[in-house]
Amino acid sequence: xxxxxxxCGAILAIGMPNADYACEHMDNVVLYSTEYNIDPVxxxxxxxxxxxxxxxxxxxxGACGLTQIIPKWSRKFGYVSCKQLxxxxxxxxxxxxxxxxxxxxxxxxxxxxMGLCGYNAGYRCRGxxxxxxxxxxxxxVLKMHKKIEQQILRSxx
Numbered sequence: 121x122x123x124x125x126x127x128c129g130a131i132l133a134i135g136m137p138n139a140d141y142a143c144e145h146m147d148n149v150v151l152y153s154t155e156y157n158i159d160p161v162x163x164x165x166x167x168x169x170x171x172x173x174x175x176x177x178x179x180x181x182g183a184c185g186l187t188q189i190i191p192k193w194s195r196k197f198g199y200v201s202c203k204q205l206x207x208x209x210x211x212x213x214x215x216x217x218x219x220x221x222x223x224x225x226x227x228x229x230x231x232x233x234m235g236l237c238g239y240n241a242g243y244r245c246r247g248x249x250x251x252x253x254x255x256x257x258x259x260x261v262l263k264m265h266k267k268i269e270q271q272i273l274r275s276x277x
Contacts, residue, residue: 122150122159122160122161122269122272123150124143124146124147124149124150124160125146126272126275127146127149127150127160127161127164127268127272128142128143128146129271129272129275130268130269130271130272130275131143131164131268131271133271133274133275134267134268134271136168136173137172137173138172138173138174139173141173141175142164142167142168142173145186145209145210145213146160146164148209148210148213148214149163149164149167149213149217152213152214152216152217152218153217155217156217156218156220156221157221157225158217158220158221158224159232159265161265161268161269161272162220162232162236162261162265163213163216163217163220164265164268165261165262165264165265165268166187166216166220166236166239166261167186167187167213167216168264169257169260169261169264170183170186170187170188170216171185171186171187171188173186174186175206175209175212176206178202178206182202184202184205184206184212185202185205185206185209185211185212186205186209186212186213186216187205187212187213187215187216187217187219188216189205189212189215189216189219191205193242194215194219197215197218197219197222198215200215219239220235220236220239223235223236223237223238223239224236227243227245232262233258233262234246236254236257236258236261236262237250237251237254237255237257237258238254240253240254240257240258241253241254241257
């Protein structure tokens with residue numbers, strides 16, 4: 121598993137917007153990724169796709185904070201308000217990791233692709249009417265995931 125320093129070095133090297141801010145919180149990304157058994161590079165890429173590492177962003181749909189959690193849809197994980205998510209990036213990272221873990225392991229049965237689609241589009245990622253927005257989101261996150269991982273590998277050379 122990649123360490124905070126390796127991930128931070130990689131996102132700085134690829135020129136990810138807000139990489140300095142992301143690096144400030146990378147220890148928490150690694151901590152909560154470990155706690156919820158998800159890849160910290162995946163969580164880093166997901167946060168980038170969700171908010172571009174802007175902690176105070178709020179979508180038209182009411183999704184808030186770094187991990188763009190919609191409070192009314194995430195009650196089963198413990199209610200948090202938009203204000204809490206915007207003011208506490210560590211909470212947003214923890215909740216995002218917890219929710220992503222649910223989607224990967226409960227809904228996706230271990231599939232990162234299914235888990236990411238579920239995180240973005242809910243339960244509309246299976247069957248005949250698969251949510252196209254969720255699949256585009258999944259490709260975008262996995263593309264950034266691959267870019268970060270490739271940069272980490274380059275740092276070993």
